[in-house]
Amino acid sequence: MTERTFCIIGAGPCGLALARAFRKAGIRYDHVERHSDVGGIWDIDNPGSPMYRSAHFISSKTQSHFLGFPMTADYPDYPSNTQILAYLRSFARTFGLYDHIRFGVGVVDVQQVSGGWQVAFSDGETRTYAGVICATGTNWEPQVPRFEGEFSGDLRHSVTYTSPDEFRGKKVLIVGAGNSGCDIACDAARNASAAFISMRRGYHFIPKRVFGQPSDAFAANGPHLPAALERPIMQGLLRLLVGDLTRVGLPKPDHRLFESHPIMNDQLIHHLAHGDIRVKPDVERFDGLDVVFRDGTREAIDVVICATGYTMNIPYARRYFQWKSERPELYLTIFNREHHNLFGLGYLETDGALYDLADWMAHLLTRYLLTQAASPDAPQPFDTLIRDDRTDLSGGPHVDSPRHALYVQRRAYLKHLRALCRRVGWPEPDAHALAVPVTAPRPLPGGATGQQVGA
Template sequence: MHDTGEVADRRAAVCVIGAGASGLAAIKNLREHGFAVDCYERETSVGGAWNWRHHRSPVYAGTRLVTSRARTEFPDFPMPDTWPDYPDHTRLLSYLERYCEHFGLAEHIWFGTEVVSVVPAGDGSWDVTTQSPGGGASHTQRYAAVVVANGHNWAPYLPEFPGADSYRGRLIHAAMCKDPAQLRGRRVLIVGGGNTGCDLAVAGAQHAAEVWHSTRRGHWYGPRYLAGRPVDQVQARLLRRRVPSPLRRWLYRRALRLVVGDLTRHGVAPPPHRPDLGHPVRNGQLAEYLHDGRIVAVPDIARFDAVGVTLADGRHIEPDLVVAATGYRPQFEFLAPELLDTDAEGRPDLHLHAFARQHPTLAVVGLLEPDAGLLPLAHWQSVAVARWLRLYATDRARAAQVQRRESTRAPRGWSGRRAGPAPRDWFAVESTRYLRALEDLLTRLEPA
């Protein structure tokens, strides 16, 4: 890597890293708060994870939203009313492209440009070094602040399964499974009980010769509709009517008993948590295929051997393809771990999963796993970041006062959901509580 050694000072401008949904929201809201913005995107177009042409995209052919359109759209840019309740990935990409065009964001984006280093430069500013993804000359520019929006679903996490090196079949991460044709006619083991694992198990039931679905622990497998309405809209209506949480949980359990039935009789482990504490899994077809035997539920993998897999209960199965839907780990390759107070497992410690505790001019947008759509939360996150940076630039004494007060707020006050061991659980939030916490912060950031 060749660096010219010169640092171009962009003064009060803000650097945004990534032009996916969260990055686009950050550009828009920073611009609306008067900031000059340079956004760097390693790909040649917008969309991030939702652009399946991008090398790092986890999207596969059948991907659809698991949150409804009304609960996913940006608050200031609605999706078309003619769209289905749960749009597919192609519609969501077109939505993000139109969002970019409508707000004139492309002129602030440097496409085909990868951020390779972000280092403190004193007095809250940052030196950002970029280059083309294939290498070549690098360039460094100085910014007043940095907003990271590089996503957290692009670096596949593949556990070290005992004996996997001896397995003569094929073991891949779900990120490599882009088309159901890859499953056609094969004996497939899907590993992972999240939405991706369930979707692939359903695809296996439709295309594979045989499909097993392995999970380490139980999940609440819910339908996408209740009483003909998207389930997240039903839940939101109950919240608006201030139905007490114990009653909401009882109603949801009752609905699952009626709609989904008892899956434990098919070997599915009972969930160890309340429905509102785990990551929501919504797949109406999974239960149907479990009931009719097209999907066989099995426990965790104990070990691989040359011809197959021994399960935790001692059974031995012989798939010729194993797809690990085991999630992704957040990666910030351009940042030293201590800048985000990252622990040994790679988990950053950020207030509201957004604000770096030791660096007031460094923030992350979109690092969330909510129980509803991410886009509204990313919008209000980026509004909060923009207002915080504006306050920091104009009144540092008051900004320090707000920061001290906010730093004492316990995570349970804005999360509402239990963080589990999986990386996706690290950033779990209950959308309503999280938005209330953001609203409270925005109030404190109002001009005095």
């Protein structure tokens, strides 16, 4: 086994954030990506990607970038999928990450062995590492519902959807009202001959802009109030900004604001108000080309798109993780409680932007490994936290659903990470230091240099 070498699996946003952190800290690593380039799901040409041509960031550019690497001024408030992909590739180029990624190589299996982890790659090679970081993402295994009856039309999951051209001249039903479902429903409203969206419950809709600025920027820059005050104030603001949405056919939410993942979409409300799309309840059954709904109504439909989410999985190492509602149960969404030096990165549901959180997660993992390398035979206080700390980071309560089983509220998460850094004596991530690319070898434990990265 190469001394203290780690394996990063996946070159999406979280894998790239960790690679930057490892390079800056001088931690040796191999980095593999089964696709031909970086970007993960944001590359529409990556086989299995759920990306569609009209997709944009749900969070705004000022809240969504890596630490020390803001998006360029010419980007709009809500960048498109192609702009996000360009941003990720620029990030990888700027910080010299491309030279250390083996493209076209996937992972077949991860096996715990004496003193480390053995990784079997798709090219037939096997290597052993001090640790493995799984960063292969969450939106790769479609969750397809079961329906009664038989449908004679085109029934498929949203992972197969790419272009609104697929809807032209057809009667289209979108099942599911998450953010992607609402986006695709808007494509149907503009292009289909008739469009419907099936919703099993009502949701709170938050406009993308509030008082002339992106709503997440408004929330981040405004006063941070206790939940007991924030909820009624925000509910009052939403009543003022969007009004009673039952007027356009949306069902009334069966939960309070922030008790479920909110919908960031203005366009669906626009199309509902103009009659371009109609809301239907849950699907009861199929009858040929007819879809029969729970309220007894039926519609003749050509295309049914199930925007019903994804099942998180780490197939090459699944047996080494604990699972709750098909989500890996990890300390701080990073640290495996039972298996030493097997980590996950990015397996979380949260209410805000991911990229700076990815930097925070990468920072904690890097500090943990540096501390471990400095005193390999000494007990690590952080290992006790990994085993015992069960702090609730959900900001709950939430609707009882698989999506919220291990939900992480961004504000609660960051607050806890800062407190942990103070508790164990680790610095917080420094955006200014992160902004500087690595241009020279960095010292590694044992006197080696950063030039050995990937060796």
